[in-house]
Amino acid sequence: MAAELIIFETARLAAQFFGALYIAWQAVRWALKRYKSERHWERRLAAYSDLVSALGAMNRINGIWEMEEINMRPRTGETNDELKSRYWEARRRIEETSAVAKLLLSPEVAEILKSLQHELERVPGQVDSHFEQLQAEWPLIETANKQITAIGRADLGI
Numbered sequence: 001m002a003a004e005l006i007i008f009e010t011a012r013l014a015a016q017f018f019g020a021l022y023i024a025w026q027a028v029r030w031a032l033k034r035y036k037s038e039r040h041w042e043r044r045l046a047a048y049s050d051l052v053s054a055l056g057a058m059n060r061i062n063g064i065w066e067m068e069e070i071n072m073r074p075r076t077g078e079t080n081d082e083l084k085s086r087y088w089e090a091r092r093r094i095e096e097t098s099a100v101a102k103l104l105l106s107p108e109v110a111e112i113l114k115s116l117q118h119e120l121e122r123v124p125g126q127v128d129s130h131f132e133q134l135q136a137e138w139p140l141i142e143t144a145n146k147q148i149t150a151i152g153r154a155d156l157g158i
Contacts (some may be wrong), residue, residue, distance in 0.1 A: 040104070041156065047100050048152035051113070054093040055145040061087045062134050062141065069131040091120070109151055116144040 061083050078086075098113040123136045152158070 044104050044152075045156055047097055047104050048148065048156065050093055050097045051101070051109075051148050052145060052152070054090040054097070055141055055148070057090040058087060058094075058141050059138070059145065061090070062138055066131070066134045066138070069134065106151060106155060109148055112144050112147050112151075116140060 064078075064083060094113065095117065098110065098117070101113055102110045119140050120137060123133055123140075127133045127136055
């Protein structure tokens with residue numbers, strides 16, 4: 001009888017030990033899965049933020065240039081070279097983020113960016129003046145910005 005009790009107690013302790021190990025293993029798996037999911041969400045948020053920020057910067061700079069053309073007078077803030085530099089930096093950020101978008105974001109976003117870049121490259125050959133170029137670029141940038149913002153909100157659950 002004593003031997004049976006020892007065997008029973010040993011089996012019970014072993015079952016408790018392995019049950020605790022299994023529960024700990026499941027908890028670690030759940031925590032790791034959640035961490036990876038949150039990191040993926042944060043990376044997607046960063047990609048959307050970079051895109052929307054760059055598109056917004058391009059829109060603001062185009063707006064400044066357009067007002068300068070309409071008013072026929074120079075602005076009092078940044079120089080034209082500084083604005084050009086900021087504009088092309090924003091375009092470069094879009095190109096860089098396009099590669100990330102192919103990995104992290106929906107194929108629809110990657111297609112919008114590809115189309116935007118293609119259309120922006122075509123604009124200078126279609127117009128005769130800087131003002132016409134600004135007028136041609138603005139709706140392209142604005143449409144892409146609205147589409148990406150809407151997709152991003154849906155994708156991120158915001």
